[in-house]
Amino acid sequence: MNKFIIISMLLITSFKQQVPSDFNKISLTKNSKKQTVFVIFDYGCGFCEKTLISHIDKLPFDKRAMILYSKQKKIRLSDTIYEGYLKQENFVISNSEEIFSLVTKKTNDFKGPFIVEVENNRIVAVKTLNENIENK
């Protein structure tokens, strides 16, 4: 029975969704087994930005990672409101539809910001930080 449970868990784990490729551009995600990645849309409101900053502030500086979903490619961290909150190597700009689809479909929220828990290159959990949406 125990073997069956272990095999089932392994199977479930192996079926967990692989992270979209842009997650691997984040230095922390490449180098650690477990990582929290914040995702925010660049057209998000000031409230979204403040919400994300209040959450990112709770993590140690070296453990902070984020993806800024934007149609623009040429954005410098130093020009954004997130300057000083995390290292450049853990800040990625992406307009990947895969990422957009991942966060919106898993949360039924088109606003965010979002938290994506990653472990061994797999998606463990996706949650919205939007207070108006209840996480599953």
Added chain:
Amino acid sequence: MKSLKIIVCFAFLISCSKKQNNEQINSSKPLRKATYTLLDSIPLFNDSLAFSQVYPQKILVDSILVYQFPQLNLSLINKKGELLKAISKKGGLKGQFTGDFLFPFWCADGNLYVLEEGNNCKITIFDKNLNFIKSISIAYEMGDKYVPVAESVMNVSIMSDQLVKVVITCGDVTRATFSKDYYKKGTGFVEMSIDRKNFSVKDIKYKLPYTGFDAVNKALDENKRYWQSPFGHLVKENKKIFVKYNFDNKLYVYDENWKMLNNYNINPLYNSESANFNLAFDNYVEEKNPDKSILNQHSFEFSNISYSTFDVSDNKIFTIYKKPVKKDLLPKSTKDYVNFSPIPILHIFDLKTNEEHSIDLTTKFSPYREIFVENAQTVYIMGNPNLTEDVYLYKLRINYE
């Protein structure tokens, strides 16, 4: 005979005084096509930055104000696209922007005034060396009024050693922009007198009530609204205030005390294709059917004549409107809208001769961004950021027939 002469003289005097006070000039001269020659392409990008908003007021001294949206990283670049100075950006620190959109304006005294549009509207002032001086929270001063995002303009002019006068497009939070009440009680602009020493607001007045315009009154009477946005565009040139709204084809000219001097009838080459799409007042475009709602919004914007911007120089008005499209070619969804690039038409009206010229631009040019006119022959128009992130500011020479 003597009495006849007196009557003729009297009639002449009356006609002259009418022309001076409230003249409506109808262009009787035929509209002519003009062409353009591309003189220069100024990159608004470099290896690490690509700016989507440009304000070339000081382009003649090789200084161009630019920023990215929504980062609001207001910067100064040169004609090679090289970054000269990062002025400020969005953030909560002193001198940083908290608005949603910016409209920067160089005052003649060298100071840079930056309008921060949105609910939390502010004016942030930088000195000649672009060091932060002060932020004025005009949201508090304006009460129920606000500065509409991405549709506002600002003009700053020196009135005396003590005061500058700031004119800004304004909206009203207490009434919906599609309601009759908005037009019956609203005004288009706010004028503030600001102390040049401590940058405090000394006086605030609301100007140009909508009920002062025949087109609005006619639309209210007929209960037919032909336009979506009530917000006007304004340019100040040689102590005259030029105003353009989207509710008619007129350009209104006022003196510095807002007394109307003239209004000019612009005769666009292209007419509205959908027989002037209209909705009743108080009927919001967002109907129960989202597809219909989107189509209504697009009909206002792309089927009717919709002016985006204008500038005045050498007694000529240069305005850009979107070439109206037929109903079956309208973008039908948000996705269509993103990929839809209307054709900008440059229309030139000569204030002295009433001659009009029209130039069909291409979708390479933005139909939305500000036009900057150096002189009657030279204009700057931004490239279309919908097509590429790396956008140029184009310098064009206008070839009149």
